[in-house]
Amino acid sequence: MALLNILNYPDPRLHTVAKPIKEVNAEIRRLIDDMAQTMYDAPGIGLAATQVNQHIQLIVIDTSKEQNNLQVFINPKIVAKSGLQDYEEGCLSVPGVYESVTRAEKITVEALDNQGKPFKLDAEGLLSVCIQHEMDHLLGKVFVEYLSPLKRTRIKTRMLKHAREITRNNY
Ligand code: QAP
Numbered sequence: 346m347a348l349l350n351i352l353n354y355p356d357p358r359l360h361t362v363a364k365p366i367k368e369v370n371a372e373i374r375r376l377i378d379d380m381a382q383t384m385y386d387a388p389g390i391g392l393a394a395t396q397v398n399q400h401i402q403l404i405v406i407d408t409s410k411e412q413n414n415l416q417v418f419i420n421p422k423i424v425a426k427s428g429l430q431d432y433e434e435g436c437l438s439v440p441g442v443y444e445s446v447t448r449a450e451k452i453t454v455e456a457l458d459n460q461g462k463p464f465k466l467d468a469e470g471l472l473s474v475c476i477q478h479e480m481d482h483l484l485g486k487v488f489v490e491y492l493s494p495l496k497r498t499r500i501k502t503r504m505l506k507h508a509r510e511i512t513r514n515n516y
């Protein structure tokens with residue numbers, strides 16, 4: 346297993362639209378293992394392949410406290426949604442930023458698991474928010490795009506300043 350590099354906002358590659366996965370093979374399962382390790386190491390509760398510069402429709406999520414309930418979603422589709430909820434979201438690609446976003450409260454999602462087997466899941470609360478947040482990544486969308494232009498510009502400036510500081514420290 347390996348830790349993967351996570352793209353940081355405002356990296357333009359985060360706006361790439363992911364392609365469906367044709368076959369869930371050993372290569373995909375290795376990527377799933379590496380993404381899970383990268384998410385647990387962060388630690389985070391969700392990671393989309395887009396964030397590790399792999400532009401295919403793959404998401405890993407684990408919202409359990411014990412980090413022992415990995416959920417894999419390949420080619421996910423939301424087939425039903427209802428209600429609205431506000432949630433204070435963060436993102437491994439936007440470290441240190443937490444802002445409230447309004448999304449559907451309950452969703453029904455269809456996807457393939459890590460064996461390529463189709464399943465259907467009803468989700469609400471944090472899991473529902475997390476699936477919607479990660480599916481946005483597959484569409485090239487980062488949660489800060491739901492915020493006001495002013496907030497987004499401030500976040501962008503802060504991220505670029507932080508990246509420059511890291512670059513300087515590496516000299
Ligand atoms: C998406 O986000 C999410 O800023 C997953 O410094 C978040 O795992 C869905 C993280 C909240 C629903 C609710 C963020 C780690 C992790 C940071 C994450 C940070 C370190 C974010």
Ligand code: CO
Nearest residue numbers: 435436437438
């Ligand atoms: Co994210």
